[in-house]
Structures are given as C-alpha cells and as structure tokens.
Amino acid sequence: MGCLIYNPKTIGKEMKKQQICILGSTGSIGTQALDVIRQHSDRYEVYCLTANNSVEKLAQQAREFKPAAVVIANEAHYDALQQRLNDLPEIKVYAGKEALEQIVSASPIDMVLAAMVGFSGLVPTINAIKAHKKICLANKETLVVAGELICNLAKENHVPILPVDSEHSAIFQSIVGDADNKIEKILLTCSGGPFRLFSHEQLKTVTAADALKHPTWDMGAKITIDSASLMNKGFEIIEAKWLFGVPADRIQVLIHPQSIVHSAVEFIDGAVKAQLGVPDMRLPIQYAFSFPERLYLKGERLDLFKQQRLEFFEPDTNKFKCLALAYEAIDKGGNMPCILNAANEVVNAAFRRNECSFLDMADVIEQTMQQATFDKNPNLDVYLQTDAEARTIAQRLVLKASTL
Secondary structure, X not given: OOOOOOOOOOOOOOOOOEEEEEEOOOOHHHHHHHHHHHHOOOOEEEEEEEEOOOHHHHHHHHHHHOOOEEEEOOHHHHHHHHHHOOOOOOOEEEEOXXXXXXXXXXXXXXXXXXXXXXXXXXXXXXXXXXXXXXXXXXXXXXXXXXXXXXXXXXXXXXOOEEEOOHHHHHHHHHHOOOOOOOEEEEEEEEOOOOOXXXXXXXXXXXXXXXXXXXXXXXXXXXXXXHHHHOHHHHHHHHHHHXXXXXXHHHEEEEEOOOOOEEEXXXXXXOOEEEEEOOOOOHHXXXXXXXXXXXXXXXXXXXXXXXXXXXXXXXXXXXXXXXXXXXHHHHHHOOOHHHHHHHHHHHHHHHHHOOOOOHHHHHHHHHHHHHHOOOOOOOOHHHHHHHHHHHHHHHHHHXXXXXXX
C-alpha cells in the first residue's frame, strides 16, 4: 500500500459533528461537497470555505452554511467579500495566500477537503497534514508534484488520506477488505473525452469551446481541458502510483466511454473487482467523508437493464501525447512530474485563451521537460523553484509557438 493511510477502527462515525474545511468551495467538487453536507447536516458542519476569485458565490455559500471563517485567496477581493458579509460578524473574513495556508491548521477542523485546482493546493495540503487533519484529496496535483513528500508526511503524522477522484475512490472501494492482498494491476478508466474519435488532422483545428464539451462529467474548465488531452489521466496514473503503491507499468488506462465502471483492481489470482455507478461525484466525496460507513445519498441509481453495453478501448498515445509524457515523467522521477504539471498548467490556460493550439500543448510540455532543471531528490523548496522555472520556460515556448 502507498500513502493511502486509513484505519477503519479510528475513521468513521463520531459522536460530534465533523468540522470540515473546504479548500475550493466554489468549484465543481466544492459545490457538490456542500450538497453532501446539506444531506447530512446531522453529521457534518462547515468550519471554513475558501475560493480564489468567486466572491459572490463564496458569500452566498457563507450565508447558507455560516462557517467560522471564509478565505478569498486573491487579496484584491477582500473588501468586496467583507462588504457582502459585514452583517454576519460571526464569520471571520480573511484574504491572501498565507491565510489560505494557515486556516487548515485551525484546531476545530476535523477534515480538510483539498479541492483546489493545480499547484496552489500543495502547501495548504501539506500544512493540513502537519496539523493532523484527515485529508479528503481531490487535488490530484498535490501527489503529482510531490507524491513522495506527501506520503512521507502522512506516515510520519499518522494522517489518513482518502481519495475523492472518482477513479481513485473506485480503486479504494475495490480494495477495502483486500488491502493485504497483492495487486496485479490497476485498471484506470476514462471516458476518452470529446476528441476520442478525432483524427490527428482534426485535432489540429479543435478549440477550447470544443474541448469543454465533455461527454459525461461536469467539471471545471481546467480539468475538462486536461480530460480532453488525456493529461488528466496521466496525472491520475501518478496519483494512483503514490496512493496504492503500484508501479506505473502495472497501471493500465482503459477508454470507457460510458463512464459506468469507474475503475477496477486485478489481484494476483486473476480476480477483478470494480466499482460501478452513474457519473456523480457526490458519491466519492461522501465516501471519503464517511468511510468506513456508507450513508444514504439522494440521486440517480445505476440501471444495468438500461445500460446496453460497456465498452473498453486502448488509448492512442501517439494521438494523445500528454498521456505518454506523463508515463515518461513518472519513469524519470524526481521533480520531473512537477515540471510536467507546471508546463501543463501554463498550456492549459493558454489554450483556453486561444493562445496555443490543442496539439501545441503537448509539444510545449515536452520541450519544457527537456529544458527545465532536473533534480532527482527534491524537497519542498526545490518543488517551489521547479514550478516557477518550468512556468517561465513554458510561457516562453507558448509565446514562440503563437508567433509561428
């Protein structure tokens, strides 16, 4: 087992309401987590809500859930948020990166839902682990960038890390009760995104608007673009490697357009266990909150009579080069996944601004991986330096690509 640390004897039903800090409450995961909390207000209470720029939405959430604190990461929005909540003095309003990194250590907090997108979620998650908070991990970049560091910290502090990604939750659900048995292979599924059947020629002209039309999942813009390029799946391979202690060469990606089998595990006797369900992120969120219990969840149920077929295809890593680059970064190790992530964040944003093409994204990432300083044994300072350097290189390459 990797850094997926849990003990069913100590995780589960508590006598008091669990106090939750949601990092990224206005995003897709954060809003669905709040729906879970609405359904189980007898068990869970919001201690803190955070956002980057979404002032109005954060204020609305704060009015409904009455947290002890709210944090807006962009300090320029502090006054606007303060004004919207000035009639609720019991809610403390903070702003800035440091406030975000510090709030997770507040003593009343029982668990932290790390739902921020990108590299910015790393330090708050580290601080939450050091403060001995249960981590419900939706920010995959945390393990992509600094998997070994996070695993070591979790073990040192005896902190449970429970996955919220639908695929990793499915793997976790498949190994509960089998944690001591050897895994032969992890079968990591993905829908294939909107361009699954596109030719290389067609991919030359796709736009961000095309990419944002995901066939099955409702996600934020950044993750939806990553899903279209299959970089999201590459990140999930890295995440699975650290969570479950399975080498990347034993993690197989399966294109599964129906998004019914959320992932599976093959054991050494050939048995395969999978978790199936309708595409609904509230289930893995709630399972991370309530494990080892399963609580009632309102919503659609899987009807296998209506599901006429379940298809599985091998991904084309020549057409979707980002997936191949992720495997390359894992194989290289050190700070290379950090470089991969930083470059991807730059090109993802550039593609959404129509500053680079869909195919340019993989090319820029590949060149950044070749040019950035490699460190085989990085620490947190190296990760921070690497992220800054890789972003600078990637931004220069995007600018160069846009002028060709």
